[in-house]
Amino acid sequence: MSDPPKIAPFLWFNDNAEEAINHYTSIFKNSKKLNVTRYGEGAPAPAGSVMVASFELEGQTFIALNGGPMFQFNEAISFAVNCDTQDEIDELWKRLTEGGAPGQCGWLKDKFGLSWQIVPTILPELMQDQEKSGRVMQALMQMTKLDIQGLQQAYHGK
Template structure:
């Protein structure tokens, strides 16, 4: 029986999978490289470059491939990161938007083009109830990086 998870996101990179893995494992505290397979002399990638690698971020296993330029990431798939504090939101936002681009409502694209949602863990609780839900959603739509205090104030009617 394998220790591999039954389901793992598989990420197709052009030729920078190793740089992406190094970047992500430097950002998330509970992370590590798991395995790396490199191209040999027969290719199709440059000999010694990463072919496929697996890594773990906060307990979630990912697989990365250097597959060439045929496919690009888009917002149809993103990774939601639940954060317990504003400090955690601020830190992840800063590191993941570096050379990337901020989006609306806590969404961003990192420098590799991968989409992330940096959201407070408390968000579902703040949105419970019809009136609260509308106020919180209105506040959320005005934000790029999420501000927990502003969402709490909106939830309380402020």
């Protein structure tokens, strides 16, 4: 067994951590479930349900807890996913918004309430030139799901 990462996002779910892990590992190609600890008899949750589990998405380790309804996700924390192609943006956007809600500027909430940013890897390059970055930002602010071609057209003043 390998050592755990030094730092890992810890996600507090009400009672659906296992469903969330299955959902996320079905979306990201480079993903896997790592360790699962289940509640035993007499625990504050049903015996056999996930207490805490770890999983990996694209090389990033996450920890999930079924901790009850006391805490909810909000936009103060989001996960940015850098995408090389529009097809990748489209697929992730489709899968992550199922049961969730689109937001502005490439942000979305998934069906568990977790916020994601689906971002083209070319965006930092398009934001380098101060004059052109203003046009890119104006175009970006009008988008929900980001469109690489639209951002590039804004960059070139079209």
